[in-house]
Amino acid sequence: MYAEVIVDISHTQVDRVFEYRIPSEMEIRPGMRVKVPFGKMKDTEGIVIGIKEISDYEPDKIREIIEPLESFCALTEEQIHLAEFIQKKYNTTLAMALRFMLPAQVRGGRISAKTQRMARLILKGQELEQAERALLKKDGRPRSPKQMEVLTFLKHNGQMALRELNTSAVHALEKKGILEIVRAEIARLPFEKSVPRTRDYELTEKQKQILEAIRNGKQKRFLLHGVTGSGKTEIYIRVMRDCIAKGKTAILLVPEISLTPQTYLFLKQRFDEEIAVFHSGLSAGERFDEWMKVKRGKAKIVLGARSAIFAPLDDLGAVIIDEEHETSYKADNYPKYTAHEIAEERCRLSGALLILGSATPQIETYYKACRGEYELLKMPNRLFGLQLPAVEIVDMCGELKKGNRTAISGRLYEELEHTLSQKKQAMLFLNRRGYSTFVMCRSCGYVVKCGSCDVTMTYHKTQDILKCHYCGRTKVPETVCPICGKPHLKYFGTGTQQIEEQVRQMFPQARVLRMDLDTMTTKGAHLELFEDFAAHKADILIGTQMITKGFDFKNVTLSAVLAADTMLNIPDYRSAERTFCHITQIAGRAGRKEPGTVILQTYNPKHYAIQYAKYHDYEGFYREEIAMREMAQLPPFSTYVQIQFSGEREEQVVEAVKDFIRRLKAVLLPHKRGIISIRASEAAIKRIKDMERYHILIHLKNDEDLIGQIYQLFQKTRYGNVLTGIDINPVNMA
Structure with missing residues (x-):
């Protein structure tokens, strides 16, 4: 028998199947990881993707598999087919695609199960009773209190870690044949907190209709468009429960790592079954143990961020993508899958249901639903008869005229005062972290920039440092301008730290929490903040986009967007869509259990995204946005392909761009009518981490064949020290 093996080397020159003879004493199955000889290299790892009886090569030229790396199949048959899809769809190597299916540290044997020495009783029943009596004196007192204590512990717990017991007593009992010392596997748990089981509540008529539509739907792809607080999560739970009842499994994706702790605890309240967690924030050991939990069939539900879609579940019954509009569902690194x-x-491979859920679906997703590619299910009302919160727009130009130069408008101040007096809570959203966004000399115009990136440095007051949010470089703030020597350096712009300071000054009695990348640095910080705010240990939560998704706090009656214009002014055709989404999502945090209010601060109150958000009118926003995109031939009516170039020497990067354009013309020439525009330019941020950055942006009519040809050109073109990347409809157009 012969094994078809993909060696774990992601290079186009070895991106093919290699055949190896299977030794007669060895049991090899598709999906197993194996050690094989390869070329002049030392032994390398590979994955078996097929077995055949007859080889295409002469027997004396075929080498043997050295050994399997595990006794089980690391990949399912479905995962192998999924990797082949990724290889073709994103024009990458099959080895690279297969790596998505495995914890990174499994490759190379860098991680394994954690074990510890355990004491375990050998004797049972009457034999144990006799041994216990032998440990007692005639008067009934123990001959050795320590040994009796260990024996009592083990009788109640079955086995215990050796480090938790008296070592000498354990060894004495071991010599007497009462217990044994073994090495046992222990799980590294992402969350160790236990939660009480809660009952299901009665579904509303609308929820019942939605659930029946999913159960009886003719097609298996659904877009669940439900306003915030409409009960979408309950639909997800019932769908997952249906899967388990049928002996199937389910995946629930959430957009942010920060949402997994509370979602996990919420699911644990409703399910007796094991739930595995997959996301990049886990330690290597935790990731391995969660993966093994799924491989062994112990977990029927997988919860996680983007990477959880690759979980090795068998008999998949449903994939649910919550907050499907979020850009975090697109990979940051090549290949940039979604x-x-x-x-x-x-x-498609498993016959599972696909459910996309959002209060503000992507324009492209909603367009597909309107065309019938997804079955559109609507939940237009909140549960329990609650109304969506009233949104009030505050024109910040008027605040400047009044002399108010803080980020808190007079109207927001009044609402915060009222909220605190009512013992309720508020959430304030600003998508800028730090204290001040840049530092400038008022005498000569000098701006403090990062030495490695072409961006201004942000001032962080709590640490009294300037920090680059792209490379992490820091420096101590200067007191005089290094150019003109004058002490006229001033801090401009407002970040979450400054908002926190202003709020504390305005409301010294208020308890304030801040949630951004600077405060969420330790493990468990997300869950701790969530629990503290849910328990009303704080009155006001200030944060970046982390706080706009998924949070459900019963006492929040006020939410505010402090600067909607920061999103509107991004040079991207999706800036209006993202503004509408962010406003709607943060508005959705308020009034989930009682009437709420939303304050929307902006310098552009007439913009259509702002106006539709005021009335929670997604349908109206969609109609205007899709009409504009069709007229301008923007996605979904066209496709952008971005080719990225970066390198330490600018002249090398520029030469690479020029060469690629020459090659690109030959590919595009037969497709002139399908080309809308081609533009080569510096990236909006020209330098990051000492790397000069340029890109080519190709705007095409929708043509999968042409996109494939551009991918192929990209794959076979290399430029030495110049790094390249390719992205379809990139999240960041600049």
């Missing part, structure tokens, strides 16, 4: 596309293919 969780939606992977989920669609995985559901």
Whole structure:
């Protein structure tokens, strides 16, 4: 028998199947990881993707598999097919695609199960009773209190870690044949907190209708468009419960790592079954143990961020993508896959349901639903008869005229005062962290920039440092301008730290929490903040986009967007869509259990995204946005392909761009009518981490074949020290 093996080397020259003879004493199955000889290298790892009886090569030229790396199949058959899809869809190597299916540290044997020495009783029943009596004196007192204590512990717990017991007593009992010392595997748990089981509540009529539509739907792809607080999560739970009842499994994706702790605890309240957690914030050991939990069939539900879509579940029954509009579902690194596309293919392979849920679906997703590619299910009302919160727009130009130069408008101040007096809570959203966004000399115009990136440095007052948010470089703030020597350096712009300071000054009695990348640095910080705010240990929560998603706090009656214009002014055709989404999502945090209010501060109150957000009118926003995109031939009516170039020497990067354009012309020439525009330029942030950055932006009519040809050109073109990347409809257009 012969094994078809993909060696774990992601290079186009070895991106093919290699055949190896299977030794007669060895049991090898598709999906197993194996050690194989390869070329002049030392032994390398590979993955078996097929077995055949007859080889295409002469027997004396075929080498043997050295050994399997595990006794089980690391990959399922479905995962192998999924990797082949990724290889073709994103024009990457099969080895690279297969790596998505495995914890990174499994490769190379860098991680394994954690074990510890345990004491375990050998004797049972009457034999144990006799041994216990032998440990007592005639008067009934123990001959050795320590040994009796260990024996009592083990009778109640079965086995215990050796480090938790008296070592000499354990060894004495071991010599007497009462217990044994073994090495046992222990799980590294992402969350160790236990929660009480809660009952299901009665579904509303609308929820029942939605659930029946999913159960009886003719197609298996659904877009669940429900306003914030409409009960979408309850639909997810019932769908997952249906899967388990049928002996199937389910995946629930959430957009942020910060949402996994409370979602996990919420699911644990409703399910007796094991739940595995997959996301990049886990330690290597935790990631391995969660993966093994799924491989062993112990977990029927997988919860996680983007990477959870690759979980090795068998008999997949449903994939649910919550907050499907979030850009975090697109990978940051090459190949830049999207969780939606992977989920669609995985559901096609397994016959599973695909459910996309959002209060503000992506324009492209809603467009597909309107065309019938998804079954559109609407939940237009909140539960329990609650109304969506009233949104009040505050024109910040008027605040400047009044002499108010803080980020808190007079109207917001009044609402905060009222909220605190009512013993309720508020959430304030600003998508800028730090204290001040840049430092400038008022005498000569000098701006403090990062030495490695072409961006201004942000001042962080709590640490009294300037920090680059792209490379992490820091420096001590200067007191005089290094150019003109005058002490006229001033801090401009407002970040979450400054908002926190202003709020504390305005409301010294208020308890304030801040949630951004600077405060969420330790493990468990997300869950701790969530629990503290839910328990009303704080009155006001200030944060970046971390706080706009998924949070459900019963006492929050006020939410505010402090600067909607920061999103509107981004040079991207999706800036209006993202503004509408962020406003709607933060507005959705208020009034989930009683009437709420939303304050929307902006310098552009007439913009259509602002106006539609005021009335929670997604349908109206969609109609205006899709009409504009069709007229301008923007996605979904066209496709952008971005080719990225970066290198330490600018002249090398520029030469690479020029050469690629020459090659690109030959590919595009037969497709002139399909080309809308081509533009080569510096990236908006020209330098990051000492790397000069340029890109080519190709705007095409929708043409999968042409996109494939551009991918192929990209794959076979290399430029030495110049790094390249490719992205379809990139999240960041600049």
